[in-house]
Amino acid sequence: AWAQRNKWRLQFATALYSHARDIGLVGANPFEGLRLERSQGRRGHVPLREEELHELAGAAATGAWGPTFRGLILFLAYTGMRPGEVFALRWRDVDLGEKTIRVRARIGRGGGEDLPKSNRERTILLPPPAEAALREMPRYMDFVFRGARGKPLRRSSVAHHWRKLEAGVDIY
Numbered sequence: 001a002w003a004q005r006n007k008w009r010l011q012f013a014t015a016l017y018s019h020a021r022d023i024g025l026v027g028a029n030p031f032e033g034l035r036l037e038r039s040q041g042r043r044g045h046v047p048l049r050e051e052e053l054h055e056l057a058g059a060a061a062t063g064a065w066g067p068t069f070r071g072l073i074l075f076l077a078y079t080g081m082r083p084g085e086v087f088a089l090r091w092r093d094v095d096l097g098e099k100t101i102r103v104r105a106r107i108g109r110g111g112g113e114d115l116p117k118s119n120r121e122r123t124i125l126l127p128p129p130a131e132a133a134l135r136e137m138p139r140y141m142d143f144v145f146r147g148a149r150g151k152p153l154r155r156s157s158v159a160h161h162w163r164k165l166e167a168g169v170d171i172y
Helices: 005-023 052-058 066-079 084-088 128-137 155-167
Strands: 100-103 122-125
Touching: 052 066, 052 155, 066 084, 066 128, 066 155, 084 155
Parallel strands: none
Antiparallel strands: 100 122
16 A cells, blocks of 8 residues: 555665665565556656757746746757756866767766766757757856856755746736
């Protein structure tokens, strides 16, 4: 019953009990083999068509922070980078001449900076639409995409603006 009510905690509990069993603290893991229905994740999501993406980006472009939000949406869509990686992206990581991006870090859920999800740096190509979005960003700050005070973006602030965009409210 606990596992049914706490599906988001189940993976942690399973791992914890497995470790406890492995070191002899418990005889069995009560969470193994439950065969609970798993989330379908993003399997059923239909990607936006290009014109829908640009319509969404255009709707995000209102208010003082709007142009950055618009660029962020387009950049994420065309590079496939994870949000935390884009939040940590600095201008020194972008090579417009070579059309590449060095993914060196990410901003984690707690706001701290660490290695990307893969735990190693990687280089990706910079597609022309993502490059166009970058060229609209001011370069006087270290971070490519930043909040109103020049600090790295955080999931919470982007989520706040995303909810406003979904509700059709001006961003700023």
